[in-house]
Amino acid sequence: MNERILDVLEYNKIISQLTNHTASSLGKEQAVSLKPSVHLEEVVKLQNETDEAAQVLRLKGHIPLGGIFDIKPSIKRTMIGGILSALECLDIASTIYGGRQLKRFIEDMEEPEMPILRDLVEGLLPLSELERKIKSCIDDHGSVMDGASDKLRTIRSKIRTSESRVRDKLDSYTKSKSKMLSDAIVTIRNDRYVLPVKQEYRGSIGGIVHDQSASGATLFIEPQAVVEVNNQLQQARVEEKQEVERILSQLSQAIAEEQSALYNNVDRLGHVDFMFARAKLGASMKASMPTMNDEGRVNIKQARHPLIPPEEVVPNDIEIGDEFTSIVITGPNTGGKTVTLKLLGLFTLMAQSGLQVPAMDGGELAVFEQVFADIGDEQSIEQSLSTFSSHMTNIVEILKQVNNRTLVLFDELGAGTDPQEGAALAMSILDEVVRRDARVIATTHYPELKAYGYNRKGVVNASVEFDIQTLKPTYRLLIGVPGRSNAFEISRRLGLEENIIETAKQHVGVDSQSVENMIASLEASTREAEKDYEQADLKRQEAEQLHQDLQEQWRQFEEQKEKLYKKAEEKAEKAIRKAREEAEEIVNEIRNMKNSAELKEHEWIEARKMLDEAQPNLASKQKNNTPSSNQPQRELKAGDEVKLLTLNQQGTIVDQTGSNEYQVQVGVMKVKAKRKDIEFIKTKQPTKEKPMATVRGKSHHVKPELDLRGERYEDALKKLEKYVDDALLAGYPTVSIIHGKGTGALRTAVQNYAKKHRSISSYRFGGMNEGGSGVTVLELK
Structure with a gap:
């Protein structure tokens, strides 16, 4: 892109704003060199990067990019054998730590999807060992710590001891010979501790003169008594410097060994900083991605x-x-x-x-x-x-x-x-x-x-x-x-006389005047159209919102309906399972008794088939259960086996109660139903009298009494409920429930049950020969 165009369109001012949003010199370097791309794929990628960063800022409000430095020059120096300063080493450790913090921040975000950012931070190498080495030797202020090595700790201990000895000796001079001193203090010249001695007392103190004041009235003298200790102190400082250089040299060598990983991290961190600088600029402008x-x-x-x-x-x-x-x-x-x-x-x-x-x-x-x-x-x-x-x-x-x-x-x-x-x-x-x-x-x-x-x-x-x-x-x-042009209108508003304006209009050609009138009409029409468009757009938005609300309500209704259907089906399946298990038990028991009852095997197979057919279909599985309205309806009579469609159960016609209404026996219930809700199955055939109830009544499987003594309350009620059903099927007129006297809890439960059961006409305590109040006798319908 032509540089002159960038200046004419003030693109460089935008770049200046962009650099103000960078968090490090790494991002600033990329921002300063930013130029428009002419390749669609590259532009789309750049826009997607900015959009990802903008999404993070919208969700989190910030991103941790602090403590990141441009450490490339330092890395380059280590590669040619240079020794870095403590501060340079600290910047490298800080950059490693900053990269790890950024990586953790992005990885912990669940939303939104950020393929570009995640790919960038995934490639950041932790380099924890190098960071630990640097941090164990250099403190947060950029000074090599005593603990960097045992030798350095010993040397610095020696330095502190020597400094203390020198100060103690010089302090004794400031107290005993204060009259000879310009000021009773200990100062430093040429890295050695000295005293400010007045010129006239030079010979009285003795020692080495290191400096004098501008007036010459004060000499800075190192007394002979501290020369040797100062020498030891200087030697220790030289050793300290050598040990510090050795430590920094080791760190620089360790940094050089990781130069490839460090360059990788720096490039990725700079790119992330550049991405977020673009996003921050967009946020400051309230911009959007095109x-x-x-x-x-x-x-x-x-x-x-x-x-x-x-x-x-x-x-x-x-x-x-x-x-x-x-x-x-x-x-x-x-x-x-x-x-x-x-x-x-x-x-x-x-x-x-x-x-x-x-x-x-x-x-x-x-x-x-x-x-x-x-x-x-x-x-x-x-x-x-x-x-x-x-x-x-x-x-x-x-x-x-x-x-x-x-x-x-x-x-x-x-x-x-x-x-x-x-x-x-x-x-x-x-x-x-x-x-x-x-x-x-x-x-x-x-x-x-x-x-x-x-x-x-x-x-x-x-x-x-x-x-x-x-x-x-x-x-x-x-x-x-x-x-x-609006020249005439403007002139009129500014006060030009009307006759002058009219004369001017006469000098304007007819075509020009027609064009001006046409333009005026177009402007008025455009403004009116824009107003109508705004109102129409508002109505459209309201309609769309209403449509969305209705869709959402319909979706919720459908979900609720499905939940209710599912719940009803689960309940029905549970009841069917329980009924089938009980029926299976009954069939198996009767099968075991077939010799005494003299029933044939095919009759048991037929009974089993009837049980299977009696299982109701669930709502979700029903298809075409209702007979066609085109088929002629059959006349029904007492004894016909039918299917009651409203209950999805089989039963038997008891009687016709109206022109189009029948009474149907379904299990122990008698139900009135319309003809359209009844499906004919078959006419009752005359057979040898072998009803299941009679077989059960003649057998000893159902006894005329039930003993609940010693049972838990819940278990006793379950047994009572099942026993009453069995007794009804067996056709017993009365049965005895043995519950004992005890606390009376079971007795009360049995009698409460009897009150509510519609097939129990009455109940009473047992007679003298029947067990008295320890037994309740139930009269069955």
Whole structure:
């Protein structure tokens, strides 16, 4: 991309803002060198990176990027044998720690999906051992600690002892010979402890003179008594320096061994910082991610120029590349025409750099190979070029490179020369750019270009709105409406006499007046259409919301219905399972008794088949249970075996209770049902009398009494319930329940049960020969 274009469209100001959002010099280095890409795949990848970072900021509000430094120069020095300072080693440890914190932060996030970020942090190597080595030798202030080695600890202990001895001796001088000293203090010169001695007492103190004051009245003397101790102290300090250098040398060597991993981490951390700088810039602009294409299509809503203060900027919609490829904008000066040009150009450069743009969500921008702009007064005094010549020189260079992958921005095309010739030249230049299928937006003052869009395919007129009432531009872009001069209206508002204005109108051609009237009508129609569109859009949004609410309520209803069906089916399946288990027990017991009952095997198979057929189908499995309404309904009579569809159970016709109503025996129940709810199965055939109840009554399987003594309360009730059912099937008129006297709990339970059971007509205590109050006798229906 041409550097001059970046300056003209003020792209560098955006980059300056971007660098302010970086957290480290690593990210800042990438931000400063950012340039627009011309490859769609690369642009889409950059936009996806920025969007992922923006999602993290929306969810978490921050990302831990502190403590990360550009350690590449330090790594490079270790590779050529250099020894790093303690602070440089500490920066490396801090960067390793920062990378580990970032990796943990991203890995702990559950939402949203972040393939790019996760791939970046997954490649960060922990290097915990190298960090531990550095931190065990260097403290948080960048000083090598005593514990870095045993030798260093010994040397520093020796230094502290020597310093203490020197100070003690010199302190004795400050107390005993304070009159000879300029000040009763101990100071340092040439890294040796000395005393400030007055000039006249030089011989009284004795020792080595290291320095004197500016006036010469004070000499800084090292007394002979501390010379040897000072020498020992200096020697210890030399040893300390050597040991510190040895420790730093070892650390530098360890760092050099991990240079590949460190370079990898630094590159990844810098890239993450750069990603989040772009996201932070977008957040500060309230920007959104545009959809990118390479077909020259642009459609953005409520676009705001990022360099205009938010309280002053006027949002505008810009569309080009679909129904039309060129826009000609007319209108008054300072109306916002040039801002519109720069807005589209800057948006394009930002989007191709992976930056989000300040506009509504869902915007679309194109990737162009080149963006050309002829904007502003570029007159060159040195080249003695006029304004027209300067613009035309620039336009000539643009026309040499224009193709269908370029965006061209012309500001005041054809200005600076004769109006008629300038207008003709402007139309010719536009024709050539349009012919090459480039995307072009041009601004002009020439009235001849107002009708240009009506005579050219792919070209549309536009204007910037001007408020006649306030005599100020609104900065709103109106696509499809050419601008008008408003000179007469403005003059009238400013107080020009009406007769002068009317005379002026007579000098204007009829065609020009008609065009102005047409434009005025178009502006009014556009404003009305926009108002109607806003109202319609509001209604549409309300309808969509209502539709979504209804869909959600319907979904909840369906879910609730499915839950109720499932619950009912589970309950039915449980009851069926229990009934089948009990029936299986009965069949097996009767089978075991078949010799005494003289029943044949095929009869037991038939009984088993009837049990299987008696199992009701569940709602989810039912299909075509209802007989066809086209089939003639059979006359039913007492004894016919039928299926009661409302209960999904088999039974027997007892009697006809009405013209279309029957009484059906279903188990122990008698139910009235309509003919349409009854399905005929078969007519009762005369057979030898072998009813199951009679067999059970004659057998000794069901005794006429039940002993519940010693049973737990719940178990006793279960046995009682099953026994009463068996006794009813056996046809017993009375049965005895033995519950004993005890606390009376079982007796009460049995009698309460008898009260509620509809097949027990009455109950009483046993007689003298039946067990008295320890027995309850039940009268069965």
